[in-house]
Amino acid sequence: MKTVKRWGFAAVFLGLAACARPVVDTQGRPAAPGMIADPDMSVLRPQYERDPASWPKPTLDAGIGHRELGLVVAPPRDTGAQAQARVDLGQMLFFDGRLSGTGQMACASCHDAELGFGDGRATSFGHGALPLARNAPTLWNVGQRKAWFWDGRADSLEAQADMVLANAREMGNEPEVIVATVKSSKGYRERFAAAFGTDEVSLERILQAIAAFERTLVSDGSSDFDHFLSGDRAALSDSAVRGLHLFRTKARCINCHNGPLLTDEQFHNLGLTYYGRELEDLGRYNVTKEPADVGRFRTPSLRNLGRTGPYMHNGLFELKGVINMYSAGMPRVEPTEEQKADPLFPVKSPILQRLDLTQEEKSDLEAFLLSLTERKRRIRAPELPPIGDA
Numbered sequence: 001m002k003t004v005k006r007w008g009f010a011a012v013f014l015g016l017a018a019c020a021r022p023v024v025d026t027q028g029r030p031a032a033p034g035m036i037a038d039p040d041m042s043v044l045r046p047q048y049e050r051d052p053a054s055w056p057k058p059t060l061d062a063g064i065g066h067r068e069l070g071l072v073v074a075p076p077r078d079t080g081a082q083a084q085a086r087v088d089l090g091q092m093l094f095f096d097g098r099l100s101g102t103g104q105m106a107c108a109s110c111h112d113a114e115l116g117f118g119d120g121r122a123t124s125f126g127h128g129a130l131p132l133a134r135n136a137p138t139l140w141n142v143g144q145r146k147a148w149f150w151d152g153r154a155d156s157l158e159a160q161a162d163m164v165l166a167n168a169r170e171m172g173n174e175p176e177v178i179v180a181t182v183k184s185s186k187g188y189r190e191r192f193a194a195a196f197g198t199d200e201v202s203l204e205r206i207l208q209a210i211a212a213f214e215r216t217l218v219s220d221g222s223s224d225f226d227h228f229l230s231g232d233r234a235a236l237s238d239s240a241v242r243g244l245h246l247f248r249t250k251a252r253c254i255n256c257h258n259g260p261l262l263t264d265e266q267f268h269n270l271g272l273t274y275y276g277r278e279l280e281d282l283g284r285y286n287v288t289k290e291p292a293d294v295g296r297f298r299t300p301s302l303r304n305l306g307r308t309g310p311y312m313h314n315g316l317f318e319l320k321g322v323i324n325m326y327s328a329g330m331p332r333v334e335p336t337e338e339q340k341a342d343p344l345f346p347v348k349s350p351i352l353q354r355l356d357l358t359q360e361e362k363s364d365l366e367a368f369l370l371s372l373t374e375r376k377r378r379i380r381a382p383e384l385p386p387i388g389d390a
């Protein structure tokens with residue numbers, strides 16, 4: 001009699017505990033009986049304290065290969081004197097506003113190391129009276145990307161810099177004028193000689209030097225997430241560890257944000273095309289002219305996320321807003337009657353699904369995302385040589 005009573009009491013207690021939270025498994029499906037809703041940290045933490053190769057299985061859609069998150073490995077670099085001189089020269093050119101049409105806009109004006117190598121604005125403040133339509137991306141790890149710009153229209157860092165120098169909204173200058181300006185400087189010519197063997201100044205060499213500098217901008221393993229991966233288990237809070245697990249499972253982020261840079265280097269449509277509206281941006285379609293590419297943008301790296309806001313190609317969102325939108329499965333834009341027959345009407349990626357994250361799951365995800373922020377590294381503007389002295 002006594003035992004029965006006690007069991008009855010326990011059953012009521014367990015019942016109440018189960019009602020407090022919807023019981024779902026890591027994929028968001030109702031959990032099998034007996035499974036607890038909140039991940040038990042005494043189970044989850046040891047699983048993530050192992051080598052990433054033996055972390056819990058990620059939730060991946062069919063056809064998506066598994067690339068685990070991890071430390072960024074700096075690509076091998078030529079450390080010879082000439083290679084170093086090329087990097088130093090590239091850094092000068094990067095900070096030199098005299099390369100621009102007005103003589104005042106440098107690469108560093110919109111890519112500031114202290115602002116995560118972006119400019120902290122929604123969209124960049126352009127050259128002269130022309131605003132830019134997109135958010136300035138970070139340059140951390142930019143040498144390891146596969147295509148450059150939000151729509152991937154440049155296929156090398158050199159090609160990217162070439163486009164920027166001539167772009168009326170960015171540097172806005174003629175290649176011949178840039179070359180003549182740099183050539184007119186004794187100091188620059190000496191540096192070209194150290195960097196390339198002869199003091200010839202050409203557009204090609206200018207682009208090579210800028211790209212050489214950009215390739216040195218590599219993650220330094222200083223984020224909390226990196227410390228955790230390197231064995232400092234206290235570097236991630238319980239909330240961030242739960243967020244990491246959500247990122248890889250129920251929240252499905254790892255389908256697109258994977259590998260050490262947390263990007264698959266592919267183009268996806270998140271429903272942010274603003275099709276037929278003022279802020280319309282057709283993204284990848286502008287490059288390929290493939291209807292399927294309307295509204296697709298390159299998956300950004302999430303490293304240094306704490307500094308690279310505001311977010312998305314249009315810079316319209318803060319981090320909490322981004323998480324809320326993913327939780328809701330991203331905006332679903334219904335075509336109007338006339339848009340129904342439009343072959344260019346943008347189609348949102350089928351990978352995106354409603355996640356219905358709880359408030360706690362959203363803050364766990366945010367804690368993990370912010371753990372990807374590295375220490376602040378200041379990159380000093382170098383002293384620039386005089387121009388027109390020879």
Ligand code: HEC
Binds near residue numbers: 094109138149150164
């Ligand atoms: C007026 C602001 C501005 C200036 C000046 C500027 N950029 Fe940018 N940069 C941007 C914006 C905005 C984008 C994204 C444009 C897009 O995707 O269409 C961008 C994109 C890039 C990218 C691509 C990054 C990636 O992940 O794909 C690189 C690299 C880059 N800029 C380097 C440079 C260099 C080098 C210079 C100087 C020669 C420079 N930028 C000057 C605003 C600027």
Ligand code: HEC
Binds near residue numbers: 314
């Ligand atoms: C279908 C692929 C896909 C999935 C799944 C996905 N993302 Fe993204 N993510 C992208 C693309 C593409 C962009 C850029 C879209 C744009 O600007 O239009 C992006 C942008 C972002 C940004 C803005 C970064 C910046 O620098 O502007 C954040 C933050 C982000 N994603 C986090 C997440 C999180 C968290 C999840 C899981 C809840 C997730 N993503 C799931 C593809 C994806």
